[in-house]
Amino acid sequence: MTRLNIQKTYKLFIGGKFPRTESGRFYSINDSKGELIANMCLSSRKDFRNAVVAARKAQSGWAEKTAFNRSQILYRLAEMLETRSKSFVDEMVLLGLSKRKVEKELEKSVDCLVYYAGWCDKYTALFSSVNPTASSHFNFSVHEPTGVVAAIAPEVSPLLGLISVIAPVITGGNSVVVLASEKLATSSISFAEVVQNSDVPGGVINILTGNLAELAPHMASHMDVNAIVTARGALINGLENEIVSNVKRNYDWSKSIDIHNPYKILDTQEVKTTWHPVQTSAASGGGY
Amino acid sequence: MEDWNLSPAPESASHIQLKKQYDLFINGTFQKPNSKKYFATINPATEEIIAEVAEANVKDVDSAMKAAAEAHKTWSKLSGAERGKYIYRIARMIQEKSREFAVIETLDGGKPIRESRDIDVPLAAAHFFYYAGWADKLDYAFPMRKPQSLGVAAQIIPWNFPLLMAAWKIAPALACGNTVVLKPAETTPLTALKLAEVIQEAGLPAGVVNIITGAGSTGAEMCAHPIPNKLAFTGSTEVGKLVYKAALNGNKKLTLELGGKAANIVFDDAAIEAAVEGIINGIYFNQGHVCCAGSRLFVQETVYDEVLAKLKKRMDMLIVGDPMDKNTDIGAINSKNQLQTIERYLKIGKEEGAEIYQPTCKLPKKGNWCPPTLFTNVAQSNRIAQEEIFGPVLAIQTFRTIEEVIDKANNTPYGLSAGVWTDKGSKIFQLTKALKAGVVWANTYNKFDPTSPFGGYKESGFGREGGIHGLEAYLKFED
Known part of the structure; x- marks a missing residue:
């Protein structure tokens, strides 16, 4: 007697948990023969808003972790992904992708995480400055996370694309709500299992599946989202009013998937400059 | 209570040179506005008219943008060192004319002469001096990025620090090889127009800096114009959002320095x-x-x-x-x-x-x-x-x-x-x-320095002005 295999229920990943979409809607992903692979959650505005709440809650704690700690956690993500590579390959081949290409994509995905893991405790040293002011002050500028980032993964290269929008954002201490590839979405939720298994605090990475056209206006208009990065073409057409409503930062990474580049980290960073007087001997005794 | 009344110590305005009427500074010369219109700029302390300035309309904006685009062809190819030398010249000339600049700033805007003399004008000169030195060192500021100029920058500045904001905008733009069209605020246009005279005197190639005057509608025309690849705006958050929208629509790089409630x-x-x-x-x-x-x-x-x-x-x-x-x-x-x-x-x-x-x-x-x-x-x-x-x-x-x-x-x-x-x-x-x-x-407040980046989080805008971080706003990169 042949054993009936167990199919996976793909849900969303919000606040470190796997809820179903509150909308109760789904869309199907089929293989090339039209056989059902999975029913994915068709995320709603409410799902996105819930994810932003989770992301906001998690952000300050993530940013307050030491850079060394964030670095280790990103590296841990890479370890988890590496050990599960084979199952990812199997899952993605089902979608009709070539096995060789998918194996390459897994290698690149792991390497991308390792690359950004290494940047966590280095980019501020590279891009900060101590500014030699003409007055008697000590003055320095450092980068800080912009806050909650909404990200749109590319439609192709579903895993590498997803990771290449997540990694630079969280490296810098932001939290992220990312919309995965729609048609090739399965690996994104499996990646959420990797995230949950690693030491990334719940809410730092939130992953939604669904339709960009439906969700983009909500991503653009949400007043508690500080920045949007997209790897699926310019998002702005028709959404200008929404984006400017809270002066959201807006970056198009469509042309730079998997480009190893620390400057991508800076796209979701703010520069803070701190001043303090320096007492001079001439003015000593004068307080500050 | 003690008597703190001091005897008046007024600064003299006798040495300043002001024209009765100012035209638009386009392509290296002062030109009559296409609009044929002029508006008065008033001393807010006396309500007297100081001078009339031209109102730039859409055609004037267009000719300024074209002049800037034409000038960019040669200005961007000039070596960084040579570009820097022009900017150093501007810094020196502002210092030479610092008293005149300070007096005009105070007459036109109402700020205490002590502040325009000790803060606005020296900082404006220092800003040009600082960025002049960056012009031939940009590769060191952005390792492995091959920085290049953007093209034409359209810059709109507010009335609170007229000359200083002009310096914040123009100096880094020029150092990075861009050409500019700058519009000062309609209530405080005079020091920017005096700066245009300095730029003329400094022998800057025609069209590298264009300074046009007008109100909000002139600014809107600048933002909507197809030529500039860069918009830079300092002003209210409300107007800043309109500028942001124009930048999104026109795919232009943008810096916004907006309001605050510190x-x-x-x-x-x-x-x-x-x-x-x-x-x-x-x-x-x-x-x-x-x-x-x-x-x-x-x-x-x-x-x-x-x-x-x-x-x-x-x-x-x-x-x-x-x-x-x-x-x-x-x-x-x-x-x-x-x-x-x-x-x-x-x-x-x-x-x-x-x-x-x-x-x-x-x-x-x-x-x-x-x-x-x-x-x-x-x-x-x-x-x-x-x-x-x-x-x-x-x-x-x-x-x-x-x-x-x-x-x-x-x-x-x-x-x-x-x-x-x-x-x-x-x-x-x-x-x-x-x-x-x-x-x-x-343990201090309201301190500014050309070496120190300035700019906001959230709805106070994005991008930085000043310091090494201020260069990024005026460059494009290969990555």
Whole structure:
């Protein structure tokens, strides 16, 4: 007697948990023969808003972790992904992708995480400055996370694309709500299992599946989202009013998937400059 | 109370050279406007007309943009070292004419001569001097990125620091190999036009810097024009959002330096006398027409009575009046329009139940004046604690714990600046780290320097001006 295999229920990943979409809607992903692979959650505005709440809650704690700690956690993500590579390959081949290409994509995905893991405790040293002011002050500028980032993964290269929008954002201490590839979405939720298994605090990475056209206006208009990065073409057409409503930062990474580049980290960073007087001997005794 | 009246010490305006009428500075020459229209610029302290300036219409904007685009072809190919030398020249000439610049700035904008002489003009010159030196060193600022100029930058600046903002915009743009079309605010166009004369005298190639005058509609035409690849705007958040929209529509790179509602936080272990000076400087500097003004004061409860008493005493000593007088602390409000805005907020504050304090001062009969003002009994939700007033109006609140004051300070859509007063180093770093603001002054306030990046978080804008970080806004990269 042949054993009936167990199919996976793909849900969303919000606040470190796997809820179903509150909308109760789904869309199907089929293989090339039209056989059902999975029913994915068709995320709603409410799902996105819930994810932003989770992301906001998690952000300050993530940013307050030491850079060394964030670095280790990103590296841990890479370890988890590496050990599960084979199952990812199997899952993605089902979608009709070539096995060789998918194996390459897994290698690149792991390497991308390792690359950004290494940047966590280095980019501020590279891009900060101590500014030699003409007055008697000590003055320095450092980068800080912009806050909650909404990200749109590319439609192709579903895993590498997803990771290449997540990694630079969280490296810098932001939290992220990312919309995965729609048609090739399965690996994104499996990646959420990797995230949950690693030491990334719940809410730092939130992953939604669904339709960009439906969700983009909500991503653009949400007043508690500080920045949007997209790897699926310019998002702005028709959404200008929404984006400017809270002066959201807006970056198009469509042309730079998997480009190893620390400057991508800076796209979701703010520069803070701190001043303090320096007492001079001439003015000593004068307080500050 | 002691008599703090000092004898008048007015600066002389006899040596300045002003024309009765100014044309548009396009392609290296002053040209009559296509609109054939001129508007008056008024001394806000006397209500006298100082000069007339041209109003640029869409055709004028177009010819300025075309001149800038044409000039970019050669300017961007000039070696960095040569570009730098032109910018150094501008810096030197501003220094040579510093007295003239300072007097005109004060006449046109109403700020105390002491501030235009000691802050605006020297900082403007220093800004050109600083960025001049970057022109041939850009590759070192952006390792492995191959920085290149963007093209034409359209720049719109406000009326609170007219010459200084022109310097903040023009200097880095030129150092990075761009050409510019700059529009000063309609109430304060004169120092920018004097700068155009300096640029002409410095022998800058025609079209590299174009300075056109006009009001909001001229600015809108600049933002909508297809030629500029870069928009830079300093002004209100409201207008900034329109500029952002234009930049998105036109796929233009953008820097926004917008409004603020900065928290200035005084702990009970602060040096109180120094803190009081910092509060005064934080809110009454330049009549409070400062986007980073410390307009929300948070005082720890235990020292509230002491701080308030000392603050009021210090306010009583401030000299409000003739901006040309070297003793003046608070000059004229920049325009009738702005005065009405401020007075509207004073009314709102009282209606909301806050308690107003203003020292009695003898104000001149003519001109736009507002005495230094503070409000106590202010709630976090009051409009005077939420909205940018852009005048000499301070809203005071109290706090007990660090956590509480961090929450209150960050509870605003703005994030430009903040101030912290405490004697404890670890507390300073706790605060400066937690405050969501682009510039944080600890035990000081309202300090600026060309080497130091300035700009905001959240709805205070994005991009930085000043320092190595200010270069990024005017370059494109291969990655």
